Amino acid sequence: MYTDTAHVDPPSILQSAFSGEAPPLLAHKALRRDEFWREIPGYSNVSEADFRSHLFQQKHAVTNVRQLRDTLGQLVEDSFFEDLSAGMHHAPMALRISPYLLSLIDWSNPLGDPIRTQFIPLRSQQQPDHPMLRFDSLNEQGDSPVPGLTHRYRDKALFLPIDSCPVYCRFCTRSYAVGTDTDLVGEKLKLHASLARWDRAFEYIESRPELEDIVVSGGDTFNLKADHLQLIGERLLKMPNIRRLRFATKGLCVMPQKILSDNAWFDALTRVVELSRKLHKDVVVHTHFNHPNEITGITHDAMNRMTERGIVVRCQSVLQRTVNTEPSIMQLHVRRLSYINIHPYYVYFHDMVPGVEDLRTTLQTGLDLEKHVRGATAGFNTPAFVVDTMGGGGKRDAHSHELYNRKTGIAVFTSPSVRPGKKFLYFDPLASLDEEHQWRWSQPLERRAMMDEALDAVNA
Ligand code: SF4
Incomplete structure (x- = not known):
């Protein structure tokens, strides 16, 4: 059962992750195989068989403060709640957080824990938004010919068949539509699973011969019913113009149990992948891990099952302050993903979305980090560090900025193949700037002047 070659006990894993030093040579193979969930009072009597069931994980997802308090008992102080x-x-x-993720949090240090940081917001850590932050900062709705379908790149479209996920990430780019309504966002755009809405998307995709590549995302494809997953996959693959599909799911990270115990869903995914091979097309899974502590022996078992079925998995991570900006953490992350056969594909700079300014980093942070990651493992397992530009310019290599003023925190990108002639701005967090420039950002006229200056410098 416990087959990983270099077992290290859990405290050592956490220490190596926070030490700030280069990770030990074989640390990426040290995956947790202990019954870590039993340290949580609410799960102390949960058997391994139950904990490895997706039904247990779904049924016991924590969705409010009272449930969290009941589950954690005296592990944390009242002030935390x-x-x-x-x-x-x-x-x-x-x-919304799964028992699995909840059990991976180091509750002796919840304020500093990288998994807690991503899923459980604390008022004491939130920061005022940058004045240029906005919902749907990537302008996905502006590029939507039908609801739930974004067509921005010439040959590729993003299809959103569902608006729910097995967990909710604090930093979700699609917070304008994903999950239940919140005080901050108000009423969200609804993209519930709907055959009628999907039909409109299919008709559009079929009518555009230049479209070859469809990302099926959400929400999360983990939350699609098995027959719906198969329907979507087969319908798209049978279109003559479509050559490639990507199913996007964070599920492998937050609930790998589903791959191990939801045979109907996993078989449906397998059938779609097998059909793609028969048609000489390509179907892969895109997933989303951000920190090496998210990868355990259960993840490894799930990925082994994916590998046995020949399903290729790539990872898109999001750069987040205090989570994964340390070189040792990102190196370990990339090597651990590679070890379990997940290709590290992208590291995104944090999108400019409201409510999570405490998680954003400067552009310089990511540029420096990339130098440490490149060379840590093989090139094909080295992620590209990209900025998904605000306003719909698409993803740009972070190094390809036309200008980066570290005083004002403004970077300018161009995107000749997506929006010829347009310029796109990215902004460092205000807290990273000196007092003078923080003051300038607080003044609307100064703000405009700084942006005009950056744009003029690129035009010159
Ligand atoms: S799983 Fe993806 S879509 Fe769902 S909340 Fe997290 S980032 Fe957003």
Whole structure:
């Protein structure tokens, strides 16, 4: 059962992750195989068989502060729950976290834990938004010919068949539509699973011969019913113009149990992949891990099952302050993903979305980090560090900025093949700037002047 070659006990894993030093040579192979969930009072009597079932994980997902308090008991102080209750009022995403993720949090240090940081908002850590932040910052709705379908790149479209996920990430780019309504966002755009809505998307895709590549995302494809997953996959693959499909799911990270125990869903995915081979087309899974602590022996078992079925998995990570900006953490992350056969594909700079300014980093942070990651493993397992430009310019290599003023925190990108002639701005977090420039950002006229100056410099 416990087959990983270099077992290290859990405290050592956490220490190596936070030490700031280069990770030990074989640390990426040290995956947790202990019954870590039994340290949580609410799960102390949960058997391994139950914990490895997706039904247990789904049924016991924590969705409010009272449930979290009941589950954690005396593990944390009352002030933590007060901090969380206050934080929820300023959060773009509702609370939803699986027992699996909850059990991977180091509850002796919840304020500093990288998994807690991503899923449980605390008022004491939230920061004022940058004035240029906005919902749907990537302008997905502006590029939508039908609801739930974004067509921005010439040959590729993003299809959103569902608006729910097995967990809710604080930093979700699609907080304008994903999950239940929140105080901060108000009423969200609804993209519920609907055959009628999907038909409109299919008709559009079929009518555009230049479209070859469809990303099926959400929400999360983990939440699609098995027959719906198969229907979507087969319908798209049978279109003559479509050559490639990507199913996007964070599920492998937050609930790998589903791959191990939801045979109907996993078989449906397998059938779609097999059909793609018969048709000489390509179907892969895109997933989303951000920190090496998210990868355990259960993830490895799930990925082994994916590998046995020949399903290729790539990872898109999001750069987040205090989560994965340390070189040792990102190196370990990339090597651990590679070890379990997940290709690290992208590291995104944090999108400019409201409510999570505490998680954003400067452009320089990512540029420096990339130098440490490149060379840590093979090139094909080295992610590209990209900025998904605000306003719909698409993804740009972070190094390809036309200008980067570290005083004002403004970077300018161009995107000749997506939006010829247009310029796109990215902004460092205000807290990273000196006092003078923080003041300038607080003044609307100064703000405009700084942006005009950056744009003029690129035009010159
Ligand atoms: S799983 Fe993806 S779509 Fe769902 S909340 Fe997280 S980032 Fe957003």
